[in-house]
Amino acid sequence: MNVQKINIAGKKDHIIFLTVIFCFWFSIYIYVPIFGVYLEHLQFDYSLVGIIFGSYGITQILIRLPLGVLSDYLGQMRKGMLIAGFFMAFASGILFLFFQSFIPIFIARLLSGITASMWVMATTLYAQYFTESQSSKAMGILQFMTVVSQFISMAISGKIVEWFGWEMPFLIGTVMALIGLILSFRIKEIGDKVNLIDFKYMSQLKYVLGIKPLWGISALSLAGHGILFMTIFGFTPVYVSKIGFSESVFFWVVTSFFIPHAAASLLLAYFPVRKQKQLLLLSFILSGLFHLLLPLSNSILWICFMHIFIGFWLGFIFPLLLAMVIQSCQEAYRTTAMGFYQSFYAIGIFTGPMLAGFIADHIGFYEVFLATGLLAFAAAFLSLFIPSSRMERKAERISS
Incomplete structure (x- = not known):
């Protein structure tokens, strides 16, 4: 497969791209903190709530890898697929606005999962704005904008419900999808023009599946996303509501999580680390510890205090893993590798909330946080066995 590098990204291109990313996550995260409480308000039990939460991951499991391979096959389709993701977010918002029964809500959540699947396009499109040695910076900036968008949207959702009712977050999300x-359509594409004659689907996939570090990196991300969607993106707001706090309190919980979460991403963007695996190990261990401590008190101050540390240490994990994926393979295979990575971690988005819903229904909420902590410790143990990436090995050779 022949790849030709073209064009350069200017400041305006970065601003447009990052604004699109802001709208991308805002449109499907504006309702996340109140979603579980909303479903509880509609009389769904926790197992059904877990299934609906998990449905967000089903479409991502099914289509992220094929989308990644297809995008490497037809590089010019990446922008079009990202645009299609916004169509899905808009349709999802319409369903949420007008239906309150299980099937339409389930379908709406599936559609939002299709939107999230287009993240593979966003990451590879933006990575082309940087050199390979700047991959940590690229993913740090992208992760920072992701966190800012998710933080703002999630922080205001509780107040929006309190002031305007349950439907307003879905309406705002629909409008943001349209914006x-x-x-x-104004995103500038840079980088790969693929010679279709040279492209072979199976050889592309076989190469990517043979990248040994990619499997371990993807498994760690599966665990990390399972943690997120079991707790802050899943049942933590339900737990806060269950112990007697109103939706307006979600602002403080979300703020406590996302400000340090964003700070960690920004630190990685401008202060890259060489010892990536050591930082991953530390981050998983400490995030697991603070999840175990979280339900020891029903004080909102304690819950917010714990989320400061949880948000900070989880904030290192995802940009590190994204950078490690980019560093693990040649540029021509990155979108396929990213598709595999994101499809694999979507298993955590699917199974994590379902497991949390089952545990909450049949055992209790304390055990949800116990399971989350144990999952983080298991990921920490797994991180010890991740092979070094090409960039890490190169850095080790230079330093020696």
Whole structure:
């Protein structure tokens, strides 16, 4: 497969792209903190709530890898697929606005999962704005904008419900999807023009599946996303509501999580680390510890205090793993590798909330946080066995 590098990204291109990313996550995260409580309000039990939460991951498992391979096959389709993701977010918002029964809500969540699947396009499109040696910076900036968007949208959702009712977050998300759709047509594509004659689907896939570090990196991300969608993106708001706090309190919990989460991503963007695996190990261990401590008190101050540390240490994990994926393979195979990575971690998005819902229904909420902590410790143990990436091995040779 022949790949030709073209064009350069200017400041305006970065601003447009990052604005699109802001709209991308805002459109499907504006309702996340109140979603479980909303479903509880609709009389769904926790097992059904877990299934609906998990459905967000089903479409991602099914389509992220094929999308990654297809994108490497037809590089010019990456922008179009990202645009299609905004269409799905818009349709999802319409369903949430007008239906309150299980099947339409389930379908709406599936559609939002299709939107999230297009993240593979966003990461590879933005990575082309940087050199390979700047991959940590690229993913740190992208992760920072992701966190900012998710933070703002999730922080205001509780107040929006309190002031305007349950439907308003879904309406705002639908409008943001429309804005993102319009702006996404102005994204500048840089980098790969693929010679289709040279491309072979199976050889592309076989190469990527043979990248040994990629399997371990993806498994760690599966665990990390399972942690997120069991707790802050899943049942933590339900737990806070269950112990007697109103939706307006979600602002403080979300703020406590996302400000340090964003700070960690920003630190990685401008202060890259060489010892990536050691930082991963530490981050998983400490995030697991603070999840175990979280339910020891029903004080909102304690819950927020724990989320400061949980958010900070989880904030290192995802940009590190994204950078490690990019560093693990040649540029021509990155989108396929990213598709595999994101499809694999979507298993955590699917199974994590379902497991949490089952545990909450049949055992209790304390055990949800216990399971989350144990999952983090298991990921920490697994991180000890991740092979070094090409960039890490190169850095080790230079330093020696």
